[in-house]
Amino acid sequence: MTTETIDLKTKLITDFYARESVMNGEAASAFHQKKRAALARFDQLGFPTVRNEEWKYSSVKELVNESYNFNSESNVVLADLEDLKIPEQDANIIYFVNGRYNAELSRMVSSQAQITISSLSEAIKKDPQLVNTYFNELTKESGEGFTELNTAFAQDGIFIHVPDNQTVEHPVILRFVADARTQNVGNQPRNIIAVGRNSHLKMAEAFRTLGSGRSFTNAVTEIYVGEEAGVEYYKVQNESEQAYHIGTTQVRMLARSQFYAGTVTLNGRFTRNNLNIILDGERCEAHMYGLYFPDGTQHVDNHTVADHRKPNSESNELYKGILRDKSKGVFNGKIFVRPDAQKTNAFQSCKNIVLSPEASMNTKPQLEIYADDVKCSHGTTTGQIDEEALFYMRSRGISRPEALSLLMFAFCADVVSQIRIDSIREYLENVIAEKLASK
Amino acid sequence: MLSINDLRASIEGKEILKGINLEVKAGEVHAIMGPNGSGKSTLASVLAGREEYEVTGGSVLFEGKGILEMAPEERAAEGIFLAFQYPVEIPGVTTINFLKTAVNEIRKYRGESPLDAAQFLKMVREKAKLVSMNDSLLKRALNEGFSGGEKKRNEIFQMAVLEPKLAILDETDSGLDIDALRIVAEGVNSLRSPERAAIVVTHYQRLLDYIVPDFVHVLYKGRIVKSGPKELALELEEKGYDWIKAEVEALS
Numbered sequence: 217m218t219t220e221t222i223d224l225k226t227k228l229i230t231d232f233y234a235r236e237s238v239m240n241g242e243a244a245s246a247f248h249q250k251k252r253a254a255l256a257r258f259d260q261l262g263f264p265t266v267r268n269e270e271w272k273y274s275s276v277k278e279l280v281n282e283s284y285n286f287n288s289e290s291n292v293v294l295a296d297l298e299d300l301k302i303p304e305q306d307a308n309i310i311y312f313v314n315g316r317y318n319a320e321l322s323r324m325v326s327s328q329a330q331i332t333i334s335s336l337s338e339a340i341k342k343d344p345q346l347v348n349t350y351f352n353e354l355t356k357e358s359g360e361g362f363t364e365l366n367t368a369f370a371q372d373g374i375f376i377h378v379p380d381n382q383t384v385e386h387p388v389i390l391r392f393v394a395d396a397r398t399q400n401v402g403n404q405p406r407n408i409i410a411v412g413r414n415s416h417l418k419m420a421e422a423f424r425t426l427g428s429g430r431s432f433t434n435a436v437t438e439i440y441v442g443e444e445a446g447v448e449y450y451k452v453q454n455e456s457e458q459a460y461h462i463g464t465t466q467v468r469m470l471a472r473s474q475f476y477a478g479t480v481t482l483n484g485r486f487t488r489n490n491l492n493i494i495l496d497g498e499r500c501e502a503h504m505y506g507l508y509f510p511d512g513t514q515h516v517d518n519h520t521v522a523d524h525r526k527p528n529s530e531s532n533e534l535y536k537g538i539l540r541d542k543s544k545g546v547f548n549g550k551i552f553v554r555p556d557a558q559k560t561n562a563f564q565s566c567k568n569i570v571l572s573p574e575a576s577m578n579t580k581p582q583l584e585i586y587a588d589d590v591k592c593s594h595g596t597t598t599g600q601i602d603e604e605a606l607f608y609m610r611s612r613g614i615s616r617p618e619a620l621s622l623l624m625f626a627f628c629a630d631v632v633s634q635i636r637i638d639s640i641r642e643y644l645e646n647v648i649a650e651k652l653a654s655k
Numbered sequence: 656m657l658s659i660n661d662l663r664a665s666i667e668g669k670e671i672l673k674g675i676n677l678e679v680k681a682g683e684v685h686a687i688m689g690p691n692g693s694g695k696s697t698l699a700s701v702l703a704g705r706e707e708y709e710v711t712g713g714s715v716l717f718e719g720k721g722i723l724e725m726a727p728e729e730r731a732a733e734g735i736f737l738a739f740q741y742p743v744e745i746p747g748v749t750t751i752n753f754l755k756t757a758v759n760e761i762r763k764y765r766g767e768s769p770l771d772a773a774q775f776l777k778m779v780r781e782k783a784k785l786v787s788m789n790d791s792l793l794k795r796a797l798n799e800g801f802s803g804g805e806k807k808r809n810e811i812f813q814m815a816v817l818e819p820k821l822a823i824l825d826e827t828d829s830g831l832d833i834d835a836l837r838i839v840a841e842g843v844n845s846l847r848s849p850e851r852a853a854i855v856v857t858h859y860q861r862l863l864d865y866i867v868p869d870f871v872h873v874l875y876k877g878r879i880v881k882s883g884p885k886e887l888a889l890e891l892e893e894k895g896y897d898w899i900k901a902e903v904e905a906l907s
Binding site: 602603604605607608609610611612613614615616618619622623625626627629630 | 732
């Protein structure tokens, strides 16, 4: 059998053992044992199919039928990334190219007393015990083949540790570049963010693609939000027409903490985002905002979970989508209110505009409530553009395309305005305006 | 300026306008009155280009150009303005941004260069004063959460900014108290000039105390059944529409 005909799953498992066989004492490390266990689970679970309820509307058949180089070198220099850049600001900017930390491109400005920012590969060498306190602790029972796969191959990504009582003034912006200029590439960044008690951090993950080869990104981020801490986390996906992206962000919040998430998907062939938040303390506040804007035959799937485990917490969710051409969107929002989580407030809303008869949107709110004194609401709307509003604007001399673009921009603004890293918000406003003007 | 000839229009297969004829010259104000369901708002909508209505016959010339084939935005750029009976709320778009887009789109249509921010703001402030429009409303999302009076005032304000040649006011008086009515009417009157004309669609004579028309037309069952000087409005106020209905029925 030649490598070309071996399916992706078999190839990855074979790769894993080949690598393991050349490891020295490291194979016995706790880190590796976690990976080994994850590989076994991946072997069992495999890649999901549409028979899996969680993947009903999102087939990954095309994705797994391709082959990717997961160890490709890249000679990317800053000049190659000019077009992909988010305007600079006073921030820690960390680059990953094909999943590997790139020290030359990266820049850190925050003081090390306030925050440890390190690549995962370095962190595991320097302080394996600290890394292992967090690594795969939130995702170990994911039941997701992709997440297990990421764990099994966890090698690089970011490791951020903020000690107690620190307000990190400069945001951390992680830029993941898939360099698919010469071949199909695969990358599996693994990120760990641990924010201590009463500390505050703003961060973003931005995903871009270079070149026209296929790219497969399988990203997992674990975020620990300490008591009374505040974390703002934004994910920006502006990838190529050939980019597959599977991403899981797993968050655990402790008492009186706040977590803000903003997930914006502008481009990509196939995108699946899982955002799972466990509100594991009293008086937590979780906010989830999402925006997706597919066109052509792009596919965007957002799955979110707000898991209320303790009393008196609040979750608030707003996802919005504009679907054009033959694009497809999926939204699945789960809210769990566990028996202990009395006095929970949970709100969820998903609003969509479908601009073409060939585009489609599947929404599914899922509430599972096991406590009796709770306030929960959810609502989804999927509609066309408001013709009366369009006529009103046109009657004032605004052309139909311009009126549409104003209305769409306003529709997006609810989400975009929630992004509180200025450079990211301005970048999004520009990209959205351009995208609106393009048709 | 405006010449409507045997205009017929229907919605969902039902004929609403059954042959309208009307001549409006520059400098004139025409009032269109009539009972509910007579086709007044339909006429206003068809002139502005609302697409739900199907024009089934006749012609409308505006300064010699046929407008029925024009898109709503082209009609606006040619100088026609419709003040809506129910102005639309548009969340997320500020009044000021909306108007700036409108002004510059119209200027583009006319081959003029766009106004810069300073020129535009200066002009807008002057016009806002004209209709006693509070500056703070300009920065709010268009009509969102505005009271009925604020919405109507915003219509007249937009009209003042766009300076149309022909203004069509569709039941602008509905839902207004007397003070709001006076402010709206003053706004309209300040725009009166020998080069401009207006069509005022109203159910009640009240507005015409403030915007005094040159001609009054009564629309009934999709036709103009009676035209006269401004005194006709007073007669309608006093006697209602029944005598006109009776006249029409007697003739048919």
